[in-house]
Amino acid sequence: MSTDNVGCLYIVPTPIGNLADITERAITVLRSCDAIAAEDTRHSGQLMQHLGIRATLFALHEHNERQRAEQVIERLQRGESIALISDAGTPLISDPGYVLVQQCRQAGIKVIALPGACAFVTALSGAGLPTDRFSFEGFLPAKPQQRRKRLEQLVSDTRTLVFYESPHRITDTLADLMTTVGSERPLVLARELTKQFETYLTGTVAEVQQQVLSDSNQQRGEMVLILGGAPEVEHDDVNPAALRTLNLLRNELPLKKAAALAAEIHGARKNTLYQLALEQDNQ
Missing domain, CATH: 1.10.10 (Arc Repressor Mutant, subunit A)
Incomplete structure (x- = not known):
């Protein structure tokens, strides 16, 4: 796809649920690249099959990124163009890719990032909480003590706070929010975005916790938590x-x-x- 001696690394977002959300530009790039670096080749292979794309896929994930980055750069320096994708959404957003992009920049290799689906941006835009100032915090620590410590560090932050959370930890995280920030802070739980059972649970921390505890269906799927910022102190x-x-x-x-x-x-x-x-x- 590149006409220069050195290839190009494309950062290509993929759908977070609804397959129709992939852009025409993303499809064009994926069809034109020499290879696609995927977080999970089996998962991404199904999407490529759906799109009719036959490019070669190879694995690049958090456990092999540092070792694989050198090989990718060698291919790019030979003139190949490679697309980087994650399992869903925009690569590098709580997903692998930072090491590869950094090394490409250092090596003078062109990096082109395409706009596209991103779960936390989608959730934030539909949550109804302030968006003029926000902080994306990714996943909270899995261990309870570390998770509570991180939340305590964020208690006084006046920005809207955005987190990713997994189904098996959501009830524990909501309990930790009750303990650290209190029951009255505004909270939105966005679940299964763009999918059949897309849901926004809104209210205070206590109200959202009650909705989740009273309905086991609300404890399933991909989740984004949007927490209202701390009130400004006079x-x-x-x-x-x-x-x-x-x-x-x-x-x-x-x-x-x-x-x-x-x-x-x-x-x-x-x-x-x-x-x-x-x-x-x-x-």
Whole structure:
């Protein structure tokens, strides 16, 4: 496909569910490339068969990317053009490919990224939460202690937060959200996007948790969680004495308990003191 001596690496999004969502440009590139690097060749082979594409597929995934990248670059330097795809959606978004793209850039090989399907962008655009500022956090840690620690680090973030989550962890993650950010933060669970059973569950953290726990069908499929950002804290409204008390109590008590006691002593809002303390920690 390339007319130069050096080939080109194409980053090609594939459908996240509905096969009709693949673009004409993506199909043209996949048909024209010398080979396709796929996360799972068996899975992607079914899509290629559906599209009538007979290009050679080879595996490039998180376990072999560093070793395979060198071979891919050698092929590109010989003038071949190669497409990189993931199992679904846009490559590199919580999927392999970063190492290969970085090494191609360093080697002076042309990289062309095509626009296309992406689960978190689709979910965010349909969630009804603020989109002017957001942070995509990918998958939370699988281990409970690490997951809660990560959520605690994000508690004071005022941006909309977007996560991917797996069905077998969704109830645990919702429980951890209740513990860390509380029950009243706005939350949307987007499930099975573009597929037959596409669903958006909306409400507070507590309300979404209840919907998921009361219906096992809501615990299935590919999931995106969109969490409303923390409320902006007005520093001028905080009693300086309450903040001093909080900082003293923190020397002996966990932050949540210290915030609750300082709020009770000074008649302040517990959540406001808690958010301020987190902001201090992040400075």
